[in-house]
Amino acid sequence: DTGVSQDPRHKITKRGQNVTFRCDPISEHNRLYWYRQTLGQGPEFLTYFQNEAQLEKSRLLSDRFSAERPKGSFSTLEIQRTEQGDSAMYLCASSPRGQLVTEAFFGQGTRLTVV
Amino acid sequence: LAKTTQPISMDSYEGQEVNITCSHNNIATNDYITWYQQFPSQGPRFIIQGYKTKVTNEVASLFIPADRKSSTLSLPRVSLSDTAVYYCLVGSYSSASKIIFGSGTRLSIRP
Numbered sequence: 001d002t003g004v005s006q007d008p009r010h011k012i013t014k015r016g017q018n019v020t021f022r023c024d025p026i027s028e029h030n031r032l033y034w035y036r037q038t039l040g041q042g043p044e045f046l047t048y049f050q051n052e053a054q055l056e057k058s059r060l061l062s063d064r065f066s067a068e069r070p071k072g073s074f075s076t077l078e079i080q081r082t083e084q085g086d087s088a089m090y091l092c093a094s095s096p097r098g099q100l101v102t103e104a105f106f107g108q109g110t111r112l113t114v115v
Numbered sequence: 116l117a118k119t120t121q122p123i124s125m126d127s128y129e130g131q132e133v134n135i136t137c138s139h140n141n142i143a144t145n146d147y148i149t150w151y152q153q154f155p156s157q158g159p160r161f162i163i164q165g166y167k168t169k170v171t172n173e174v175a176s177l178f179i180p181a182d183r184k185s186s187t188l189s190l191p192r193v194s195l196s197d198t199a200v201y202y203c204l205v206g207s208y209s210s211a212s213k214i215i216f217g218s219g220t221r222l223s224i225r226p
Contacts, residue, residue: 004158005222016165023195031164031211033211040218042200042202042215042216042217042219042220043159043216044216045211045212045214045215046210048212055211056210056211056212059202071118091158091159091197092126093158099205100147100149100164100166100207101165101206101207101210101214102204102205102206102207102214103149104161104163106156106159106160107201108156108157109156109157109158111156
């Protein structure tokens with residue numbers, strides 16, 4: 001399967017703990033996006049990378065959230081001091097150079113539950 | 116930000132054609148219209164994208180009137196497996212942060 005891969009698929013953590021998610025985009029896709037989706041809502045944009053550069057960040061991305069994409073390949077999203085409100089599906093997507101940012105390939109997501 | 120408005124839910128039957136309309140009154144000149152499909156516990160899947168008039172692919176058709184303030188996703192001869200949430204969004208090359216998925220349309224197909 002050469003699609004966008006996310007790991008883990010599910011994560012349960014206690015409030016206050018730190019968590020890190022990984023996303024492996026489709027090979028040679030230079031654009032990578034992170035979204036958050038809560039129950040019954042559409043995905044909300046979190047951040048966008050072009051190669052290793054983080055070009056855009058949402059105001060939803062508080063100082064407890066950080067994302068990296070070293071070497072422009074895989075990406076990680078870290079949440080520090082998790083809160084119950086962080087419980088959501090975290091989606092990663094990628095797209096190739098020259099394509100509209102609205103046309104992306106999504107992974108299956110990481111479902112985070114904060115207890 | 117170009118916000119979209121869609122019906123919350125729709126029902127139809129197998130074999131029927133389904134049309135889902137989306138309004139995007141403040142669409143910008145360089146914005147394209149894109150539709151995604153999402154099944155439970157999966158990421159959204161790109162269906163179709165267009166700028167004006169009509170676009171057709173193997174899955175769906177997208178109709179966009181001249182003023183581009185709305186668009187209609189047409190799914191021909193739906194099956195049970197088309198039961199999903201469908202999102203309409205607008206955006207361009209310029210900014211990923213301006214893409215808004217909204218709440219989508221929950222389509223239920225009955226036998």
